[in-house]
Amino acid sequence: MIATKPNVFVKIEETLKGLQPKTITTERKEVLQPLVDFIQSKANDKQDIRINFICTHNSRRSHLSQVWAQAAAAHFGIKNVFCYSGGTESTALFPKVAETLQNNGFEIEKISETDNPIYSIKYANNEHPIIGFSKKLDATFNPTSEFAAIMTCSQADGGCPFIAGAEKRIPITFEDPKAFDNTPQQTEKYNERSLQIATEMFYVFSQIQS
Numbered sequence: 464m465i466a467t468k469p470n471v472f473v474k475i476e477e478t479l480k481g482l483q484p485k486t487i488t489t490e491r492k493e494v495l496q497p498l499v500d501f502i503q504s505k506a507n508d509k510q511d512i513r514i515n516f517i518c519t520h521n522s523r524r525s526h527l528s529q530v531w532a533q534a535a536a537a538h539f540g541i542k543n544v545f546c547y548s549g550g551t552e553s554t555a556l557f558p559k560v561a562e563t564l565q566n567n568g569f570e571i572e573k574i575s576e577t578d579n580p581i582y583s584i585k586y587a588n589n590e591h592p593i594i595g596f597s598k599k600l601d602a603t604f605n606p607t608s609e610f611a612a613i614m615t616c617s618q619a620d621g622g623c624p625f626i627a628g629a630e631k632r633i634p635i636t637f638e639d640p641k642a643f644d645n646t647p648q649q650t651e652k653y654n655e656r657s658l659q660i661a662t663e664m665f666y667v668f669s670q671i672q673s
Contacts, residue, residue, distance in 0.1 A: 469537045469587040474568030479538050482658065484666040495663055497633045499670045501611045502541075506671055512536075512544045513610035517626070521550030521597040522557045524615040524637045524656070530564055530593055531661040534586040535668040546593070547610070549600030551618075555579045556595050559644075563653045567661070601627065635663070 471479075487495075498514075505512040514532060518525035525548040536544035561582055565571045568586075575581035575596075582595040598604055600612070612629035617636045626632050637660060643652040 469540075469590045471534060471537050471587045472568050472570070472585075475534055475586055476538065476568075478567045478658075478661065479535070479665055482662045482665050484662055484669065487663065487666055491663070492666070494635055495667055497631065498611065498613060498635065499667050501631050501633070502544075502667065502671055506541065506673075510543075511609070512541070513547070513606045514544070514613060515547040515549055515600065515605055515610050515626075515629070516613045516615050517549050517551075517600045518614075518616040519551050519618045520554040521548055521552075521599075522554050523560050523640060524660070525550065526556055526560050526595055527564070527657050527660045528613065528615050528635075528637075528664065530569065530584055530586070530595070531657070531664040532667070533593055534569075535661070535664040537587055537590060538665070539668045539671065541668055541671055545606075547605045548595075549598055549602060549605050551600065553579065553597045553599050553602075555597050556582060557641075559640075559649065559653050560657075561595070563650075563657045566654065567657060 502512050516525040516528040529546045529548040533546040555578060561571050564584060570585040572583040573580050574583050579597050584593040584595045608628040610629055611631040611633055612626040614634040615637055616639065637656060640653045640656040643649045
């Protein structure tokens with residue numbers, strides 16, 4: 464499942480190379496290990512690797528996880544990885560998330576201006592962009608079977624004990640940067656959460672063996 468790496472944008476590569484996966488604690492690595500195992504099992508069997516990152520509103524953490532996981536897979540040249548996101552309800556991708564990802568090197572274009580805008584999120588010149596918008600976890604845009612459901616917030620984890628179609632249900636929760644909205648720390652805290660998620664997704668895909 465290892466192939467020539469896509470030409471990931473230089474600024475994203477610089478961000479990834481500046482991460483510090485050695486700072487991930489042993490306890491946190493244990494939380495991440497089931498996702499490593501799921502990806503490795505699919506890679507071993509030469510099967511598509513589908514991962515749906517789920518949060519309550521599909522507005523912040525689930526999108527950051529989806530985007531960084533897809534970029535990390537590309538960075539390590541791991542083929543047939545398809546990352547999705549969803550929520551227990553649909554709201555909108557929070558604009559600060561798009562801004563934060565853009566600052567980390569992603570090319571962001573708003574392709575639909577509605578109450579729930581649709582974004583094109585590119586991480587490499589010749590790779591299909593990630594389509595970012597808020598949707599329920601069981602929306603037709605998302606896979607219906609043969610995927611891992613990653614619960615990125617404790618509220619969704621507790622409120623969704625069963626995810627239809629998921630082969631694995633794995634809680635990997637993150638603190639919500641929403642707590643810092645409309646404060647002087649907002650930009651710093653969104654970037655901090657983005658880089659934490661990037662570091663952990665980088666670590667996960669770094670563990671995958673061909």
